Amino acid sequence: MTDIPAGSLPVDKSQSVPSTKVRGYWGSVWNRLRYDYVTLFCMALIAAIVLAAIFAPWLSPMDPEKSSMANRLRPIGHAKFGLGTDEQGRDMISRLLWGGRVSLLMGIVPVFFATLIGGAFGIIAGYYGGKVNMVIMRTMDVFFAFPSVLLAVAIAGSLGGGIGNQMITLTVVLIPPLCRVAETATAQVRSLDFVDAARASGASTYSIITSHVLINVLSPVLVYSSTLVSISIILASGLSFLGLGVSPPTADWGLMLSTLRQSIYVQPLVAALPGVCILITSIAFNLVSDGLRQAMDVKA
Amino acid sequence: MTDVIETTGSSPDPRATDTRDRGGPAQPMLIVENIKKYFPIRAGLLNKKVAEVKAVDDISFYVLKGETLGIVGESGCGKSTLARLLMYLIDKDEGHLILDGDPVGEKTGTSLDGLRRSLQMVFQDSYSSLNPRLPIENSIAYGPKVQGATAKSAKEQARALLEKVGLKADRFGQRYPHELSGGQKQRVNIARALALDPRLLILDEAVSALDKSVEAQVLNLLGELKEQLNLTYIFISHDLHVVKYISDRVLVMYLGQVVEIGPVDKIYENPLHPYTQALLACRLSMDPDERVDSAPLAGDPPNPVNPPSGCRFHTRCPFAEEVCMSKAPSLGDALRADASEHLAACHMVHAGSGHSKAPNPDTRQLPLWQQGEMR
Numbered sequence: 001m002t003d004i005p006a007g008s009l010p011v012d013k014s015q016s017v018p019s020t021k022v023r024g025y026w027g028s029v030w031n032r033l034r035y036d037y038v039t040l041f042c043m044a045l046i047a048a049i050v051l052a053a054i055f056a057p058w059l060s061p062m063d064p065e066k067s068s069m070a071n072r073l074r075p076i077g078h079a080k081f082g083l084g085t086d087e088q089g090r091d092m093i094s095r096l097l098w099g100g101r102v103s104l105l106m107g108i109v110p111v112f113f114a115t116l117i118g119g120a121f122g123i124i125a126g127y128y129g130g131k132v133n134m135v136i137m138r139t140m141d142v143f144f145a146f147p148s149v150l151l152a153v154a155i156a157g158s159l160g161g162g163i164g165n166q167m168i169t170l171t172v173v174l175i176p177p178l179c180r181v182a183e184t185a186t187a188q189v190r191s192l193d194f195v196d197a198a199r200a201s202g203a204s205t206y207s208i209i210t211s212h213v214l215i216n217v218l219s220p221v222l223v224y225s226s227t228l229v230s231i232s233i234i235l236a237s238g239l240s241f242l243g244l245g246v247s248p249p250t251a252d253w254g255l256m257l258s259t260l261r262q263s264i265y266v267q268p269l270v271a272a273l274p275g276v277c278i279l280i281t282s283i284a285f286n287l288v289s290d291g292l293r294q295a296m297d298v299k300a
Numbered sequence: 301m302t303d304v305i306e307t308t309g310s311s312p313d314p315r316a317t318d319t320r321d322r323g324g325p326a327q328p329m330l331i332v333e334n335i336k337k338y339f340p341i342r343a344g345l346l347n348k349k350v351a352e353v354k355a356v357d358d359i360s361f362y363v364l365k366g367e368t369l370g371i372v373g374e375s376g377c378g379k380s381t382l383a384r385l386l387m388y389l390i391d392k393d394e395g396h397l398i399l400d401g402d403p404v405g406e407k408t409g410t411s412l413d414g415l416r417r418s419l420q421m422v423f424q425d426s427y428s429s430l431n432p433r434l435p436i437e438n439s440i441a442y443g444p445k446v447q448g449a450t451a452k453s454a455k456e457q458a459r460a461l462l463e464k465v466g467l468k469a470d471r472f473g474q475r476y477p478h479e480l481s482g483g484q485k486q487r488v489n490i491a492r493a494l495a496l497d498p499r500l501l502i503l504d505e506a507v508s509a510l511d512k513s514v515e516a517q518v519l520n521l522l523g524e525l526k527e528q529l530n531l532t533y534i535f536i537s538h539d540l541h542v543v544k545y546i547s548d549r550v551l552v553m554y555l556g557q558v559v560e561i562g563p564v565d566k567i568y569e570n571p572l573h574p575y576t577q578a579l580l581a582c583r584l585s586m587d588p589d590e591r592v593d594s595a596p597l598a599g600d601p602p603n604p605v606n607p608p609s610g611c612r613f614h615t616r617c618p619f620a621e622e623v624c625m626s627k628a629p630s631l632g633d634a635l636r637a638d639a640s641e642h643l644a645a646c647h648m649v650h651a652g653s654g655h656s657k658a659p660n661p662d663t664r665q666l667p668l669w670q671q672g673e674m675r
């Protein structure tokens with residue numbers, strides 16, 4: 001066994017060492033994401049959809065709610081209505097742009113709030129364990145017992161229609177799965193020695209959660225919540241389709257799909273347009289979340 | 301293995317100038333008094349307590365200032381539970397800790413925060429004891445920040461500590477744990493434990509997961525740090541060679557109890573307890589002619605939920621007699637005994653215990669089995 005003094009261990013001081021590029025955590029995530037072209041393309045697609053929704057009032061060529069009986073169910077490629085018209089003669093381009101606003105709102109806002117609430121409950125349950133965990137997780141299990149669509153219909157049915165109620169409904173439906181993911185991730189982190197090391201240094205529970213637990217729980221929760229965006233959009237479409245969401249004549253992809261259903265034999269392509277929008281948006285969100293999961297894995 | 305720990309020549313003896321010292325050089329660094337931890341086993345619908353695991357059962361010992369106390373024992377004997385009890389990471393059921401003369405966590409004496417500044421721990425699993433999402437510099441700086449240092453001074457301290465454990469702060473400071481080797485990670489763990497400037501370091505199997513050459517480097521590092529920073533070590537390990545190399549005194553645990561304690565030379569040259577003898581016989585020799593053909597100790601340790609009556613070792617002890625099954629041998633008063641004393645909880649050591657091999661109270665003669673019959 002040779003004696004190697006610690007001070008002069010492996011590094012030869014005279015030799016110049018190329019300075020390693022210092023990247024923070026998010027810097028290294030971006031470095032991995034940079035070469036993932038599918039994810040980048042889907043992110044650009046989502047950005048385009050979001051921008052189109054935000055700027056719908058300026059982008060849409062016509063009033064989305066102005067009907068014209070003379071121009072009912074025009075085909076795609078019509079000289080005046082580029083993507084045709086719906087069963088009340090309203091311009092499909094304008095309605096899709098305006099409908100994207102509502103649908104994206106339904107996709108993002110409930111997921112955001114559900115992540116905050118469900119994540120907080122999950123972290124508390126996972127960190128404290130024991131009775132706290134039992135109370136929180138068994139309460140979540142009650143909601144888990146119902147299929148999500150049934151639960152959404154039940155809540156929306158009792159709350160009534162409208163955008164606000166629909167968002168509350170979706171948030172409540174999305175909290176239990178997010179809570180469970182956060183709880184599992186936290187319980188895993190909790191059992192690791194670095195949490196004990198932090199406790200041994202005298203840190204408060206709040207400090208440990210914010211500076212040690214959160215950063216490790218963030219990526220699984222964030223990835224999972226990004227998959228929920230597409231589920232939330234589809235769920236919202238379903239509620240609108242059943243008449244429990246936004247009420248006509250407001251444009252919404254789900255509602256449009258529902259009302260155009262009767263015209264599917266007259267103008268099948270026009271009738272499919274809202275569905276195509278939902279499909280593209282949810283696939284884009286799913287692929288992005290898949291890419292994020294890979295990019296946020298430190299060991300990759 | 302030669303003694304490689306050398307004092308850094310020119311610097312003055314840190315012992316003379318340690319302002320943290322309160323009780324004087326004779327006051328033990330840490331006194332552990334009758335500490336107990338029973339883990340309940342719950343079952344059934346109402347989570348009723350059906351049994352207890354006696355993980356740490358009435359352990360007393362002390363650690364002198366500047367010494368290294370080795371703790372050895374089989375897996376599951378309660379070594380790590382003891383370490384976590386000392387760190388207050390789990391709550392003890394009974395017992396007291398006295399840190400440099402001050403009782404810990406009681407009305408008069410050291411607060412829990414004071415204990416945490418004085419007592420730090422290096423964990424066994426070097427990977428899971430570092431936050432995978434934090435650069436190692438930030439992991440080390442976390443402790444001082446919690447204790448009130450500014451972000452800037454904590455970071456400077458972290459970088460200085462990295463240099464101290466032999467890692468260049470410029471190259472390694474911003475790295476993540478998965479970018480380091482096992483030995484480097486354990487160095488970072490040592491730096492993190494030193495960040496609060498502790499006086500007593502608990503090393504829970506700190507070198508067990510490292511390969512032999514890295515283990516030697518880390519052991520040398522520990523020796524140097526001990527001299528530089530005036531540290532006291534509690535070194536928990538199952539590697540008896542390492543314990544012999546690093547320790548001044550050794551404590552042997554079996555099923556949550558201390559079976560033998562004494563200076564390292566006495567224990568290794570003349571083990572009194574049959575369990576220690578068996579442990580030492582398990583050591584692998586460097587000489588290929590001295591092969592160990594059969595395990596000196598058969599079977600697993602008994603279930604700590606239902607420890608054997610009398611002496612807990614009697615089920616596996618080759619010398620067990622009637623008295624061993626009925627009466628638990630006492631270790632003696634480990635807190636009053638001098639550091640050079642060699643104590644063992646075995647009836648064969650105590651005169652007049654009723655064991656046939658116990659020494660005769662009249663003639664101060666070693667028992668037969670110690671006179672080379674067993675060797």
